[in-house]
Each structure stands twice: as structure tokens, then as C-alpha cells.
Amino acid sequence: MFSQVIECVPNFSNGRDPEVLQKIMAPFYAEKEVKVLDYSQDEDHNRAVVTVIGTAAGLERSMVRAAGLAAELIDLRKHEGAHPRMGATDVVPFIPIRNATVEDCDALARRVGQSIAEKYGIPVYLYEESATRPERQNLANIRKGQFEGFAEKIKDPAWAPDFGQAEVHPSAGVTAVGAREPLIAYNINLGTDNLDIATAIAKKIRFIGGGFRYCKAMGVDLADRGIVQVSINMTNYKKTHLYQVFSAVKTEAARYGVPVIGSEVIGLLPMEALVDTAMYYLQLEGFETSQVIEARLLEDDDEK
Amino acid sequence: MFSQVIECVPNFSNGRDPEVLQKIMAPFYAEKEVKVLDYSQDEDHNRAVVTVIGTAAGLERSMVRAAGLAAELIDLRKHEGAHPRMGATDVVPFIPIRNATVEDCDALARRVGQSIAEKYGIPVYLYEESATRPERQNLANIRKGQFEGFAEKIKDPAWAPDFGQAEVHPSAGVTAVGAREPLIAYNINLGTDNLDIATAIAKKIRFIGGGFRYCKAMGVDLADRGIVQVSINMTNYKKTHLYQVFSAVKTEAARYGVPVIGSEVIGLLPMEALVDTAMYYLQLEGFETSQVIEARLLEDDDEK
Numbered sequence: 269m270f271s272q273v274i275e276c277v278p279n280f281s282n283g284r285d286p287e288v289l290q291k292i293m294a295p296f297y298a299e300k301e302v303k304v305l306d307y308s309q310d311e312d313h314n315r316a317v318v319t320v321i322g323t324a325a326g327l328e329r330s331m332v333r334a335a336g337l338a339a340e341l342i343d344l345r346k347h348e349g350a351h352p353r354m355g356a357t358d359v360v361p362f363i364p365i366r367n368a369t370v371e372d373c374d375a376l377a378r379r380v381g382q383s384i385a386e387k388y389g390i391p392v393y394l395y396e397e398s399a400t401r402p403e404r405q406n407l408a409n410i411r412k413g414q415f416e417g418f419a420e421k422i423k424d425p426a427w428a429p430d431f432g433q434a435e436v437h438p439s440a441g442v443t444a445v446g447a448r449e450p451l452i453a454y455n456i457n458l459g460t461d462n463l464d465i466a467t468a469i470a471k472k473i474r475f476i477g478g479g480f481r482y483c484k485a486m487g488v489d490l491a492d493r494g495i496v497q498v499s500i501n502m503t504n505y506k507k508t509h510l511y512q513v514f515s516a517v518k519t520e521a522a523r524y525g526v527p528v529i530g531s532e533v534i535g536l537l538p539m540e541a542l543v544d545t546a547m548y549y550l551q552l553e554g555f556e557t558s559q560v561i562e563a564r565l566l567e568d569d570d571e572k
Numbered sequence: 573m574f575s576q577v578i579e580c581v582p583n584f585s586n587g588r589d590p591e592v593l594q595k596i597m598a599p600f601y602a603e604k605e606v607k608v609l610d611y612s613q614d615e616d617h618n619r620a621v622v623t624v625i626g627t628a629a630g631l632e633r634s635m636v637r638a639a640g641l642a643a644e645l646i647d648l649r650k651h652e653g654a655h656p657r658m659g660a661t662d663v664v665p666f667i668p669i670r671n672a673t674v675e676d677c678d679a680l681a682r683r684v685g686q687s688i689a690e691k692y693g694i695p696v697y698l699y700e701e702s703a704t705r706p707e708r709q710n711l712a713n714i715r716k717g718q719f720e721g722f723a724e725k726i727k728d729p730a731w732a733p734d735f736g737q738a739e740v741h742p743s744a745g746v747t748a749v750g751a752r753e754p755l756i757a758y759n760i761n762l763g764t765d766n767l768d769i770a771t772a773i774a775k776k777i778r779f780i781g782g783g784f785r786y787c788k789a790m791g792v793d794l795a796d797r798g799i800v801q802v803s804i805n806m807t808n809y810k811k812t813h814l815y816q817v818f819s820a821v822k823t824e825a826a827r828y829g830v831p832v833i834g835s836e837v838i839g840l841l842p843m844e845a846l847v848d849t850a851m852y853y854l855q856l857e858g859f860e861t862s863q864v865i866e867a868r869l870l871e872d873d874d875e876k
Contacts, residue, residue, distance in 0.1 A: 273869065305868070321869075365865055450865075457857070514854050530857040539866040542846040549853040550818050553761070553834040561669055561754075562843040562866055564609070565577065565625075 270301060272323045273366035274373055275450070276331060279358045280338050281347050283314040288341050293318060295333035301326025314349025315358070321365065324376045331360060332383045339388045339440035344415045352408075354415050355441035357384070359407060361396065362447050365538070366566070373447030374398045381445040385432030391422060391442045392431040398446035400430055407444055415441045452502040452541060453534035454510060455488075456517045459527040463489045466496035469520040473498070473513060480516070482508035495529070505541045511548045539563065574605060576627045577670035578677055579754070580635060583662045584642050585651050587618040592645050597622060599637035605630025618653025619662070625669065628680045635664060636687045643692045643744035648719045656712075658719050659745035661688070663711060665700065666751050669842070670870070677751030678702045685749040689736030695726060695746045696735040702750035704734055711748055719745045756806040756845060757838035758814060759792075760821045763831040767793045770800035773824040777802070777817060784820070786812035799833070809845045815852045843867065 282288050289309055296302050302322030309316045320327070335357040342356035360380065362373035374397055381392035399405040403426075413421045418436045421427050428434050429442065436442055458466055466487030473479040482504035488497045498517055502508060518528050543557050557563050586592050593613055600606050606626030613620045624631070639661040646660035664684065666677035678701055685696040703709040707730075717725045722740045725731050732738050733746065740746055762770055770791030777783040786808035792801045802821055806812060822832050847861050861867050 366869070510850075510854060528855065530855045532857050533859055533863055536863055536865050536868065539843060539846070539864050542843070542850045542864065545854060546814075546846045546849040550814060550849060551832065551834045553836050555837055559837055559840055560843050560846065561840050562870060564840065565670070565870060566866060 270303075270321075270323050270326075272368050272372075273321050274324055274327055274368045274376065275305075275319065275321050275363040275365050276327050276360065277317060277319050277363070278331065278334065278360045279353075280316045280318070280342065281314065281344060281349070281353045281356055281358055282316055282338075282342050283309040283311050283349060289316045289318075291341060292316075292334050292337045295330040295337070296320050299326045299330040302330050310351070312349065313351035314347060315351045315353065324368070324372060327362070328376060328379055328383075331380050332387065335360070335380075335384045335390070335443065336388050339390060339437065343439040344441045345439060347415070352411050352414055353441075354411050354413075354418055355390065355437075355443040356439070357390075357443045358411075358441075359395070360443065360445040362445075363450050364447075365450070370397050370447050370449065377445045377447050381431045381443075384443055384445070385429070388437070388440065389435075390432060390437045390440050391429035391434065393442065393444045394430045395444045395446035396448040410444050418442055449482075449504040449506065450536075450538050452505050452510070452537045454500045454502050454513065455532050455534065456498045456500065456514065456528055457490070457493075457530045457532070458496050458498065458521055459529040460496060460524070461489075461494050462524075462526075463487050463496050465521070465524050465526055466498050468524075469517055470498050470500075472520050473500075473516045480508040480513060483513055505538070505544070509548070510541055510545050574625075574627050574630075576672050576676075577625050578628055578631055578672045578680065579609075579623065579625050579667040579669050580631050580664065581621060581623050581667070582635065582638065582664045583657075584620045584622070584638075584646065585618065585648060585653070585657045585660055585662055586620055586642075586646050587613040587615050587653060593620045593622075595645060596620075596638050596641045599634040599641070600624050603630045603634040606634050614655070616653065617655035618651060619655045619657065628672070628676060631666070632680060632683055632687075635684050636691065639664070639684075639688045639694070639747065640692050643694060643741065647743040648745045649743060651719070656715050656718050657745075658715050658717075658722055659694065659741075659747040660743070661694075661747045662715075663699070664747065664749045666749075667754050668751075669754070674701050674751050674753060681749045681751050685735045685747075688747055688749070689733070692741065692744065694736060694741045694744050695733035695738065697746065697748045698734045699748045699750040700752040714748050722746055753786075753808045753810065754840075754842050756809050756814070756841045758804045758806050758817065758835065759838065760802045760804065760818065760835045761794070761797075761833050762800050762802065762825055763833040764800060764828070765793075765798050766828075766830075767791050767800050769825070769828050769830055770802050773821055774802050774804075776824050777804075777820045784812040784817060787817055809842070809848070813852070814845055814849050 306319040338356040377398045385392045470485035471477040474485040484501040488499045610623040642660040681702045689696045774789035775781040778789040788805040792803045
């Protein structure tokens with residue numbers, strides 16, 4: 269494994285042409301210090317999501333090239349899809365995984381953002397942990413108005429780009445780049461088919477409703493199972509913990525006499541979230557992640 | 573990392589001469605497919621414990637050589653110490669960690685046992701998962717009588733060795749070799765200084781007292797903290813789970829009005845034990861170890 273592991277999940281505005289996506293991804297495959305973990309295209313959203321891991325240097329080289337290829341191969345003037353978007357390369361998050369900090373990812377995001385602006389004339393906005401203004405932390409705020417609205421929005425001094433001229437790239441739009449913590453997609457299932465209850469609980473536990481700082485949530489109907497679900501995005505599991513959210517959902521569900529019948533993690537989660545969960549429930553004292561055999565095996569790799 | 577990881581924790585009967593231990597360990601350092609994780613010598617016990625990991629092939633080559641060196645460098649006729657022992661190489665457990673099964677470790681134990689007997693004339697007993705008779709599963713049964721008593725014990729047909737002649741090696745004694753599951757050393761702290769309560773709880777939860785199949789336990793006085801502890805060896809965490817033991821100790825402690833104030837893991841534990849714990853307490857549905865990022869990073873290594 270690489271001595272340093274940063275995850276990058278670029279979103280490109282093409283969900284319908286696999287050949288275009290493969291051309292855009294070529295720099296990732298060609299880069300020795302990067303490995304492609306996953307990619308998918310969604311026709312309705314007309315959007316591709318790519319997951320790669322690698323060193324800061326490897327990601328910098330390959331991500332800048334991929335953004336250049338996306339600018340060549342995607343024309344937003346002809347793009348339509350269900351998912352909001354503002355650029356050919358729409359958003360580029362960098363996430364610390366191993367031997368890397370959010371600060372490392374922030375520095376990487378700035379270097380990549382500057383290169384994309386300078387090389388291809390695409391205005392770049394820094395978002396999340398890299399945001400230069402509070403209102404730019406939330407990607408939805410930056411993307412508001414989308415590609416079509418940006419010609420005007422970018423003239424507003426409040427929305428001057430962090431890198432590049434205040435002029436939208438005619439076909440490739442604008443791009444958001446930033447560092448963020450790993451996100452855990454975590455859902456909690458309720459023993460009821462009443463969507464109102466899931467929605468009410470979601471509103472109570474999420475940040476905007478007065479709940480946890482790093483928790484986004486909504487109620488979802490799982491009609492085929494005849495139950496409802498509180499669907500959660502844990503945006504910083506190191507500060508808002510899985511056990512806190514699980515316990516809070518149980519507490520809220522109790523007022524409706526509804527049981528929590530299970531939970532699920534969608535996609536990947538860092539081992540630290542498991543360590544954290546075990547430490548809480550088993551009341552573990554002084555436990556270190558380095559006591560996990562698999563963590564030790566990865567450390568041995570680092571020495572090589 | 574190696575494509576396959578087996579752990580081996582040989583115990584040698586020398587706790588007082590670091591040079592002797594280094595000479596015995598030389599084959600581990602020299603072997604490319606083996607890595608030394610830890611070693612320690614205890615003067616009172618007059619015993620050394622070495623922890624190495626590696627492939628079956630690498631461990632077979634180096635462990636057989638190390639046993640030969642131990643037979644050259646340790647004379648049990650001159651050995652005294654607090655810990656029971658019967659051989660220069662006293663016991664050699666093989667433990668599956670990654671891409672290896674107990675069956676793989678059992679096959680390895682038999683090859684190593686046979687080589688030690690044939691090359692050095694040391695009788696070998698197979699124990700734990702490799703035992704050929706039920707009474708040989710427990711190492712304590714095999715070791716009963718120790719080095720001094722074995723000249724007579726080995727003549728008893730019931731104690732004929734699994735490999736080699738029924739004749740103790742004059743200076744190196746006899747050796748036990750076997751496969752076993754990873755062991756987790758897990759302690760649960762009670763909010764009382766009454767050792768009788770810790771002892772009573774230990775007796776209730778452990779196998780010999782009617783408790784869990786893969787649980788050994790005893791009460792321990794932590795005088796400096798003014799509390800007592802149920803000190804536990806989890807001999808198969810895949811079948812007797814951490815949460816079961818933790819919960820059972822809470823249940824027993826409740827009858828004395830005593831709180832569980834914490835727990836601790838001593839040394840290493842496999843990530844699967846954490847996955848297992850999180851799955852129980854968070855009621856996780858359909859979670860796979862491969863969803864843990866660190867597991868994915870190790871898998872990528874396997875591909876190389």
C-alpha cells in the first residue's frame with residue numbers, strides 16, 4: 269500500500285457515455301501512486317462518480333489531467349440531468365484516510381484548484397474544510413443557480429472564484445474543490461410503516477433541526493420491506509459518533525412506541541468508527557487502534 | 573504484506589540470557605517471509621515469548637531451525653524458573669490471521685512437529701486444535717510432570733508422542749506444537765474492592781463453571797486502583813463473543829449491586845472482533861468486513 273492514503277471522489281457531468289468516462293479516468297489508471305477503487309455512471313442524474321485513492325503527489329498529477337480531459341470531452345451547454353451541476357468536473361473532494369490529515373488534503377485541494385484554473389481557464393471554488401468564506405462550506409450554496417445561472421452569479425463580488433478569472437468557462441463551467449472528513453452513510457430502520465415518524469425523528473437528530481453538529485438526515489420509505497428508515501449522512505464520525513446517533517434515534521422512536529429494528533452502513537467506513545463504537549459499548553479503557561492486528565499489518569507495510 | 577499471514581508464538585525456556593534468545597531468533601530475522609512482531613524474556617519465569625508472523629512456508633523453515641538452535645543452546649537439566657516447562661522449545665502455537673484457516677495452521681503444525689522430531693530427536697505432542705486425543709487439547713495436561721517427570725510419563729502408552737520416539741531428548745526435553753484460534757486477553761473492571769465478587773463472577777462465566785464454551789476467567793485484585801477485575805481469556809472470539817461476556821459480567825455483577833466500570837483489551841485483537849461488537853450493539857444488518865477501508869487497503873496489497 270502507499271505510504272500515504274488520501275481518497276478522492278471526483279464527480280463528472282457525464283452519466284451516459286462509458287467511453288467518455290474511461291477517457292477521463294485514463295490519468296488515474298496511468299498513475300502509479302493512484303488506485304481506482306470504484307466508478308459508476310447514473311443515466312438519470314447524467315453524472316459519474318469515481319473513487320480513487322493514492323498519495324497527494326499522485327492524486328495531484330492525475331486529478332488535474334482528468335479535469336483537463338473532462339473539459340475537452342464534456343460540454344455543459346448540451347448537458348441535462350436530474351442532479352444539480354455547475355461544471356464538467358463538478359466537485360472534487362479530498363479525504364484523509366491513512367497518514368494524512370485534513371490539512372494535507374486542504375493543501376492538496378488548493379494546489380489542484382489553482383492548477384485547474386491556470387491550465388484550463390476554469391474558475392474554482394474551495395468548499396467544505398477548504399472554504400475561504402463560511403457560506404462556501406456547503407456545496408449546495410456554491411452550486412445554487414447551476415451552470416446556467418453562473419454567468420451572472422460569478423460577477424457578484426461575493427461569489428468571486430477562489431482561483432481563476434470571474435468568467436465561466438464556456439463549456440466546462442466552474443468546479444468546486446475541497447478537503448473533507450470521511451463520510452459514513454448510515455441508515456436506521458424503524459419497526460413501522462409510518463413515514464411521518466421517520467421524518468420527525470430525522471428532523472430532531474440533524475444539525476439544522478437542533479440535533480448533532482455532523483449529522484444530516486431524512487425519512488425514507490422502504491415500501492418493499494413495509495418499514496421506514498432514518499437515512500443519515502455522518503459528515504464527521506470523529507466528532508459526531510455512530511453510537512450517539514443510534515442512541516438518539518432510539519430515544520426519539522420511544523416517544524412513538526416504535527422499535528429500532530436494525531441499522532446499516534452503506535459503502536465504506538473507517539476502522540476508527542468501529543474502534544470508537546466498541547470503546548463506547550464495552551466501556552473500553554485505554555484502547556489504541558494499533559492494538560488491532562490489521563492496523564499492525566498496515567503499519568508494517570508503511571515501513572517498507 | 574505477505575499474501576498469507578499466520579502468527580506463531582513460540583515459547584523458549586530461557587528468560588535470562590538475551591544473547592541466547594537472539595541466536596535462537598536468528599532464523600526468523602533471516603527469513604524473508606517472516607516478520608518479528610515482538611519478543612520478551614521473563615527472569616522469574618525463566619522463559620522467552622516470541623511473536624512472529626509470516627507465510628506457512630516461511631514459518632515452517634524458520635521455526636524448525638529456531639527449535640534446533642534452542643536444543644543446542646538450552647539445557648533443561650540446568651533450568652529452573654517459576655513457569656512450568658517441559659522443553660527447550662516448550663510450546664509452538666500457530667494462529668490464522670489473514671487468508672489462512674485453522675486447518676492450514678494444523679497442517680503447518682504437523683509438518684513442523686514432524687521435522688523437529690526427525691531432525692533433532694525431540695518428541696513432539698500435538699495440542700489444541702491439532703490434538704490427536706481429547707486429553708491432549710489442553711496444554712496443561714500434556715505438560716503435567718514437566719521436564720523432570722517426562723522420562724517416566726513418556727513410557728506410558730497413553731502419553732506416546734505424536735512424532736518421534738518415546739524417549740525424552742536428554743537436554744531439550746519434549747515440545748508441544750499445535751494450531752489454535754487467536755486469543756483475546758480481555759479484562760472487565762468492577763466498582764468494588766471485594767475480590768470474592770470478582771472470583772464468583774469469573775466462576776459463573778467461564779466454561780468449567782458452566783459458563784461460555786470459549787471463556788477462561790479468574791478474579792484479580794487491582795490493589796493500586798482499589799478495585800477488582802474479572803480477568804478473561806477469550807479462546808475463540810468467533811464463537812464466544814466479547815459482547816456476550818461483557819453482558820454476562822454485568823448481569824452477574826448486578827446481583828451484588830456492583831457496577832461494571834470499564835474493560836480493557838491487553839495486546840492485540842483481530843478487527844473481526846470489533847466488527848462483531850459493532851454489529852451487535854448497533855444492530856447492523858448485512859455488514860461485511862470488506863466495508864472497512866483498512867480491510868480494503870489490505871486486500872489491495874494481496875493483489876500485488
